[in-house]
């Protein structure tokens with residue numbers, strides 16, 4: 001059986017690796033000319049952690065993980081208001097947690113990819129036609145290809161979804177009017193001042209997180225409510241000391257609306273969607289990459305022994321039946337997390353701050369660590 005996967009992201013690579021091991025011939029179509037170096041800090045835990053362990057990816061992920069000593073909550077004047085030892089976060093999750101940059105996950109997945117998997121970089125789908133027996137595609141480089149199965153693992157703005165399901169409009173749902181920015185920069189002075197710690201500032205409708213990276217690097221992440229992309233830098237600068245310092249390192253940031261994708265059904269004939277293309281939980285749920293890997297494993301398991309059309313149909317149906325309820329639960333959790341991520345009311349802000357202050361009390365830190373669920377952003 002031959003599968004074509006659109007998108008060499010987290011979901012696409014994880015699926016390709018596993019399907020190839022199960023004997024499928026697999027080809028990936030990726031729009032970017034090479035693996036993308038841009039990225040952001042990801043808290044990796046939950047179902048994807050378990051799936052990564054089963055797929056043998058954990059040692060490679062651990063080798064690329066970042067490590068920090070402490071999460072410090074600061075105020076506008078840069079004063080430290082609360083401290084949470086990061087070892088407690090990992091401890092609260094029984095060690096089944098790591099913080100890693102997105103390119104680190106991509107590298108680990110690429111390294112594990114069997115040689116038989118071909119990736120066509122700098123290419124995308126132009127047309128898709130499913131005749132019931134095969135899927136026929138025209139690629140942007142002019143080639144025509146056919147497959148038994150086409151998977152759209154091409155992210156929130158999925159090309160496959162656009163070609164087979166229709167325009168983006170109805171499928172991408174912004175959450176809470178929030179805008180996210182993530183960046184990697186170089187700032188030796190800020191790196192030295194952070195000294196192995198993550199700094200976080202929480203305000204009404206705003207959150208800023210800054211962490212040291214490598215020798216002199218800094219990575220940052222901001223969530224802003226009711227701000228247009230053009231106004232994002234100014235809003236970050238207005239946050240105070242940490243915001244002004246972070247601004248110096250912001251070059252070429254990733255900027256996007258915080259959004260979820262809702263698609264029904266996920267499968268049409270021999271075409272199926274995977275990962276953010278159909279099931280983005282938004283970064284508020286903090287599990288998109290984890291769920292992308294776990295979803296890929298689930299889909300691959302359902303397809304492992306499919307040799308005929310009826311088995312393929314049954315496998316795709318089982319994937320959607322089993323995996324959709326988990327995604328819907330995480331999407332609901334993501335929407336609820338707005339109040340903790342970028343508290344909208346004074347009351348929401350004060351209760352979040354009280355939780356972080358309590359983290360300095362002996363014994364309470366463990367509970368807060370468990371509630372926070374991660375350090376790359378406080379949720």
Ligand SMILES: Cc1cc2nc3c(=O)[nH]c(=O)nc-3n(C[C@H](O)[C@H](O)[C@H](O)COP(=O)(O)OP(=O)(O)OC[C@H]3O[C@@H](n4cnc5c(N)ncnc54)[C@H](O)[C@@H]3O)c2cc1C
Nearest residue numbers: 007009010011031043154155159275276286287288289290
């Ligand atoms: C700022 C931010 C912070 C996040 N933090 C976390 C976190 O802490 N924990 C967590 O688990 N998740 C986090 N996520 C979410 C996580 O990154 C995504 O949910 C996850 O990467 C989804 O994987 P995917 O493979 O479905 O999509 P992606 O990783 O987006 O991959 C899609 C791939 O498809 C390619 N593509 C796009 N269009 C086309 C096309 N037309 N043709 C061919 N290829 C195409 C893209 O280049 C890309 O390689 C965060 C996301 C953001 C934006």
